[in-house]
Amino acid sequence: MDQIIVTGNGPLSGQIPIAGAKNACLTLMPATLLSDEPLTLTNAPRLSDIRTMTTLLQSLGAEVQALQDGQVLAMSSHDLTSTRADYDIVRKMRASILVLGPLLARFGHAEVSLPGGCAIGARPVDLHLKAFEAMGAELDLRDGYVHAKAPAGGLKGGIVEFPFVSVGATENALMAATLAKGTTVLKNAAREPEIVDLAECLRRMGAQIEGEGTSEITIQGVDRLGGATHRVVTDRIELGTYMLAPAICGGEVECLGGKIDLLAAFCEKLDAAGVSVEETPNGLKVARKNGRVSAVDVTTEPFPGFPTDLQAQMMALLCTAEGTSVLEEKIFENRFMHAPELVRMGAKIDVHGGTAKVTGVNRLRGAPVMATDLRASVSLILAGLAAEGETIVSRVYHLDRGYEHVVRKLSGVGAKIERVSGQ
Ligand code: EPZ
Numbered sequence: 001m002d003q004i005i006v007t008g009n010g011p012l013s014g015q016i017p018i019a020g021a022k023n024a025c026l027t028l029m030p031a032t033l034l035s036d037e038p039l040t041l042t043n044a045p046r047l048s049d050i051r052t053m054t055t056l057l058q059s060l061g062a063e064v065q066a067l068q069d070g071q072v073l074a075m076s077s078h079d080l081t082s083t084r085a086d087y088d089i090v091r092k093m094r095a096s097i098l099v100l101g102p103l104l105a106r107f108g109h110a111e112v113s114l115p116g117g118c119a120i121g122a123r124p125v126d127l128h129l130k131a132f133e134a135m136g137a138e139l140d141l142r143d144g145y146v147h148a149k150a151p152a153g154g155l156k157g158g159i160v161e162f163p164f165v166s167v168g169a170t171e172n173a174l175m176a177a178t179l180a181k182g183t184t185v186l187k188n189a190a191r192e193p194e195i196v197d198l199a200e201c202l203r204r205m206g207a208q209i210e211g212e213g214t215s216e217i218t219i220q221g222v223d224r225l226g227g228a229t230h231r232v233v234t235d236r237i238e239l240g241t242y243m244l245a246p247a248i249c250g251g252e253v254e255c256l257g258g259k260i261d262l263l264a265a266f267c268e269k270l271d272a273a274g275v276s277v278e279e280t281p282n283g284l285k286v287a288r289k290n291g292r293v294s295a296v297d298v299t300t301e302p303f304p305g306f307p308t309d310l311q312a313q314m315m316a317l318l319c320t321a322e323g324t325s326v327l328e329e330k331i332f333e334n335r336f337m338h339a340p341e342l343v344r345m346g347a348k349i350d351v352h353g354g355t356a357k358v359t360g361v362n363r364l365r366g367a368p369v370m371a372t373d374l375r376a377s378v379s380l381i382l383a384g385l386a387a388e389g390e391t392i393v394s395r396v397y398h399l400d401r402g403y404e405h406v407v408r409k410l411s412g413v414g415a416k417i418e419r420v421s422g423q
Contacts, residue, residue, distance in 0.1 A: 001422035004393045004407065006384030008366065009416035011251030016242045016409045018257040018283070019045040020232030022402050023309075024194040025073075026095040027171040028201055028232060029053045032062060032075040033102035034175060035205055037227030039075050044232050046070040046404045048397070052093045056085060060099070080107075087113035087144060093401075094118060097125050098168060100148060101176035104137055108150040114141070119373040121332040127162055127169035134158040135173075135180050157182030157221055165190050165302035170217070171198055177219035178207040186217040192303040193262055197233040204228035236262035237309040238403060241378050243286045245410065247275040248317050249386040250288055253413050258284035265306045269314070272296045273321060295323030295360055300331050312338045312379035319347035320386055321360035329354045338376035341369040345383055345391065366391040371398040378403055385415055394422075 020043035030053070032039040044050060046069065054064045054073070061081030065074040083103045090096040094115035103110035115125065125146075129139050132148060136156040140147040157180045160173050170190040175198070177184035189195070191213055199212030205228045208220035239258045246253040247270060260267050260279055267277045270286075273293040278285040295318060300308040308331035318325040319342055329335045336356050339349045344367045348359040366389035371377030377398040384391030393399075396419070399406060407419050 001394065002396050002419055003422055004381060004396050004399070004417065004419050006366070006381055006391045006393070007416040008249070008385065008387045008389065009414065010249065012246050012249060012253050012413040012415060013251045014413035015254045015256055016413060018234050018239045018242065018255050019043075019404055021045070021194055021197070021235035021237070022047055022049055023167070023237070024197040024233050025050055026053055027098050027194060027198050028230065029057060029064075029073065029075065030098045030102050031175055031198065031201060031205070032057065032077045033060070033080070033099060034106055034178060035225040035227060036078045037076075039205065039227055040229040041073040041075070042071065042229065042231045044071055044073045045235060047402060048400045049093055049095070049402065052089065053095065056089045056096050056099065059086065059089060083107050083109055084111040085113055090115050094123055095168070097128060098172055098175070100128065100146060101132065101172035104132060104148045104150055105155055105176040105179040108154060110148045111145050112148070113145050119337060120335045125168070127166045128172045131160045131169055131173035132176060134160045135176060135184060153181060155180035157184040157219075160184065160186045162186070162188040164188070167192050167195065170195055174198060174209070174217060174219065175202070177221060178202055178209070178225060180219075180221040182221055184219045184221065187215070189215050189217045190302060191215060193233055193236060201228060201230040204230055234259065234262060237307065239263060239284070240266050240307070240310040241313050241382070241403070242409065243270065243277065243284065244313050244317050244382050245385060245413070245415070246286050247273070247288055247293060248320060248382050251414070252285060252287035254280060254283055254285045256283040260284065263307070265304055266310055269296050269298060269306060273317070293317060293321045295321045295325040295358075297326045299328040302331070308332060308335065309375050311335060312375040313382055315339070315349070315356065315358060316342060316379040316382040318358045319349070319360060319364060319383060323360055325358045325360070327356045327358065329356070337372040338379045341372070341376070341380055342383055344369055345387055347383070363388050365389060368392045368394070371395040374398050374402045378406070381406065381410070381417070385410070
């Protein structure tokens with residue numbers, strides 16, 4: 001397995017291009033299943049998760065062509081051959097569950113393997129299933145699959161009250177509701193920019209949607225959806241990740257395509273920690289205001305709160321801050337696996353349940369560490385940028401799921417980083 005070797009190399013300088021959002025693309029791609037006309041996505045990120053979703057859609061008979069080095073995905077679901085998403089694909093990526101809503105809405109039935117848990121938590125899909133039941137679907141869970149069936153006349157509009165915010169359940173319900181008969185209201189819906197991006201794409205396909213970006217979304221079902229071409233929104237998590245690079249090791253970096261409104265809560269925390277963020281015509285320019293950042297407390301929340309997908313990366317920064325920070329992880333039950341790896345680099349972190357207390361140290365020290373999940377892997381690279389000596393990150397396949405060309409992007413601003421093929 002490949003490894004990434006990072007050597008602390010002082011301040012960074014230059015520009016980093018930010019790609020299209022993985023978590024928008026992973027819900028925009030299944031939207032092709034809602035229509036028999038072509039759906040083309042531009043600004044798509046080149047990631048292994050996107051290739052996994054491509055394989056899943058192709059297993060259903062959809063056509064998916066990756067053009068322009070993977071930045072354009074030309075898709076068509078005109079001639080689907082199956083409505084069954086097999087375990088051997090679904091187990092690789094839980095976002096596969098997002099084919100269930102579109103298949104159920106367009107064909108009236110679907111069998112989708114339950115995704116199973118992952119490193120950061122059990123990650124059930126009960127809210128997805130409750131939403132489909134509210135639209136009249138019958139769901140039967142057996143042999144590890146969800147067997148879903150719509151009423152004879154197709155899904156019916158309904159009221160879906162989410163007991164707590166779920167990004168994926170909101171996306172699945174939103175897609176299904178576009179073809180349900182009548183009106184569907186999603187209450188306590190997720191407000192993430194990726195939801196807004198999905199709604200904008202569905203509207204281009206002919207869907208009637210109001211309220212995306214707020215906690216109540218209303219959808220008037222239509223008989224069919226057409227094709228569209230849609231540009232994937234900028235990846236706010238990749239953006240936040242690279243904004244932390246100059247914050248942790250000094251210098252100034254411009255993240256191309258970045259917008260503050262994608263990450264307002266995160267930018268507020270950076271400001272409080274002593275990191276300046278300036279909007280430029282091309283993106284966001286980030287620099288540390290003085291020699292060392294200050295400790296800040298962080299609690300992860302659904303959008304517009306501080307994103308859970310940036311918690312690990314922020315922890316890496318706070319390991320080097322002046323003072324003690326408290327990080328509370330409120331979204332997932334096991335999302336501190338990067339902490340023991342950071343401790344190997346000399347960080348002082350006490351984890352109790354969903355709370356991590358980080359006492360900043362002057363300098364981290366390079367060490368061999370292991371990536372445990374997608375965002376943890378990149379937090380170790382950030383720590384390595386600021387550490388004294390060499391950090392060797394193993395199991396970097398986690399990284400390939402969500403970050404394209406990390407070595408190229410970081411070495412482009414002066415980082416000493418290379419990827420070596422594993423034994
Ligand atoms: C999406 O996951 C993202 N993934 C995650 O990003 C992100 O961390 C998460 O939203 C929260 O923002 C994609 O978009 C592909 P949820 P999702 O449903 O939809 C529980 C990354 O690093 N829950 O909002 O699965 C769940 O276990 C990934 O890019 C239920 O209990 O997240 C979690 O504790 C990681 N039942 C909480 O809700 C359900 O039916 C929030 O999950 C659904 C969720």
